[in-house]
Amino acid sequence: MNILVTGGAGFMGSSFVRYLIKKKLVDKVINLDLLTYAGNLDNLRDVKDSSRYKFIKGDIKDKRLLADIITEFDVKRIVNFAAETHVDNSIKSPQIFLETNILGTAALLDIATEFDIRFHQVSTDEVFGALDEDDPPFHEKSLYDPRSPYSASKAAGDHLAKSYFNTYGTKITISNSSNNYGPYQFPEKIIPLFITNLMQDKKVPVYGDGLYIRDWLFVEDHTRAIWRILVKGEIGQSYCIGAGNEMTNLELTKKILDLLDKDESYIEYVQDRKGHDRRYATDTTKIQKEIKWKSEIKFDEGIRKTVEWYKANKWWWRKLK
Numbered sequence: 001m002n003i004l005v006t007g008g009a010g011f012m013g014s015s016f017v018r019y020l021i022k023k024k025l026v027d028k029v030i031n032l033d034l035l036t037y038a039g040n041l042d043n044l045r046d047v048k049d050s051s052r053y054k055f056i057k058g059d060i061k062d063k064r065l066l067a068d069i070i071t072e073f074d075v076k077r078i079v080n081f082a083a084e085t086h087v088d089n090s091i092k093s094p095q096i097f098l099e100t101n102i103l104g105t106a107a108l109l110d111i112a113t114e115f116d117i118r119f120h121q122v123s124t125d126e127v128f129g130a131l132d133e134d135d136p137p138f139h140e141k142s143l144y145d146p147r148s149p150y151s152a153s154k155a156a157g158d159h160l161a162k163s164y165f166n167t168y169g170t171k172i173t174i175s176n177s178s179n180n181y182g183p184y185q186f187p188e189k190i191i192p193l194f195i196t197n198l199m200q201d202k203k204v205p206v207y208g209d210g211l212y213i214r215d216w217l218f219v220e221d222h223t224r225a226i227w228r229i230l231v232k233g234e235i236g237q238s239y240c241i242g243a244g245n246e247m248t249n250l251e252l253t254k255k256i257l258d259l260l261d262k263d264e265s266y267i268e269y270v271q272d273r274k275g276h277d278r279r280y281a282t283d284t285t286k287i288q289k290e291i292k293w294k295s296e297i298k299f300d301e302g303i304r305k306t307v308e309w310y311k312a313n314k315w316w317w318r319k320l321k
């Protein structure tokens with residue numbers, strides 16, 4: 001079976017591509033990526049010479065290109081990781097988020113419908129909005145209540161996928177994951193930003209009071225979840241993915257400071273993000289029961305591995321900062 005992975009040069013997409021190839025799970029992976037500032041072919045250096053791998057530079061909105069790829073490679077599955085992903089950028093300039101995350105997803109859905117191909121939409125728990133400290137976690141039936149241009153654009157992608165399933169019978173699945181971390185994450189996101197700042201003896205900027213709560217999932221756990229959904233997931237369904245590792249940004253920061261032998265004088269409190277969501281968390285009962293997936297990497301192990309990776313791979317991130 002041949003699979004089209006979009007956004008495979010990004011953080012989570014490249015983890016998925018490496019996994020498929022190293023485990024020999026498919027005959028060929030076609031990685032379609034526009035190589036925006038977040039796309040990086042260095043993420044695929046381990047697999048780039050594999051006969052199972054093919055890279056194509058292009059835009060997910062380009063339906064002619066998509067149709068050519070599907071035909072030429074006899075693609076049977078599409079997994080869409082391609083997106084604009086940084087919330088702060090979406091607050092400054094929403095337009096590109098609407099184009100890629102909404103129109104791009106729509107183009108992929110059109111092609112999946114036309115060629116009758118199974119399509120998986122990689123989405124986020126941020127589509128559900130924000131939780132208070134004592135609210136139960138988000139689940140698959142939670143109401144959508146996006147609060148940033150990023151999460152609104154991802155919510156629109158999810159709605160389109162569900163509407164194509166209902167209207168045309170398109171074979172879709174959706175996943176809504178909590179925050180991922182791990183190797184190859186672009187150093188604009190909090191964990192790699194903080195690790196690399198501290199390695200350069202710079203301070204780490206903590207938004208507001210630092211008490212925003214996130215659930216941190218190691219990227220390789222996410223990768224396994226997506227593969228399980230492709231193999232075992234029910235068409236038309238969505239699945240929440242999370243790790244049960246809720247912590248405040250301040251707790252997270254202190255763990256990173258510890259691992260890099262730095263003290264709290266390296267914390268710099270900065271002006272809060274506009275519309276900052278207080279807490280995200282997901283209930284993973286459905287994916288655990290129906291698909292037999294659960295996260296395996298404990299946070300302390302994952303963050304240690306991540307810090308080690310950034311220490312051993314300065315060549316990778318130095319050119320990105």
Ligand SMILES: NC(=O)c1ccc[n+]([C@@H]2O[C@H](COP(=O)([O-])OP(=O)(O)OC[C@H]3O[C@@H](n4cnc5c(N)ncnc54)[C@H](O)[C@@H]3O)[C@@H](O)[C@H]2O)c1
Pocket residue numbers: 006007008009010011012013032033034035036037038039040058059060061080081082083084085086100104122123124125154176177178179180181186
């Ligand atoms: N990072 C997280 O914690 C997280 C959590 C839940 C869901 N997600 C979702 O997972 C997916 C991957 O996130 P990530 O953190 O790996 O993102 P990323 O920013 O690291 O990578 C995105 C990739 O998409 C590519 N891309 C952007 N626009 C494109 C276009 N028009 N055509 C083709 N390729 C394009 C970029 O070049 C890049 O390689 C996204 O859909 C994101 O919304 C991310």
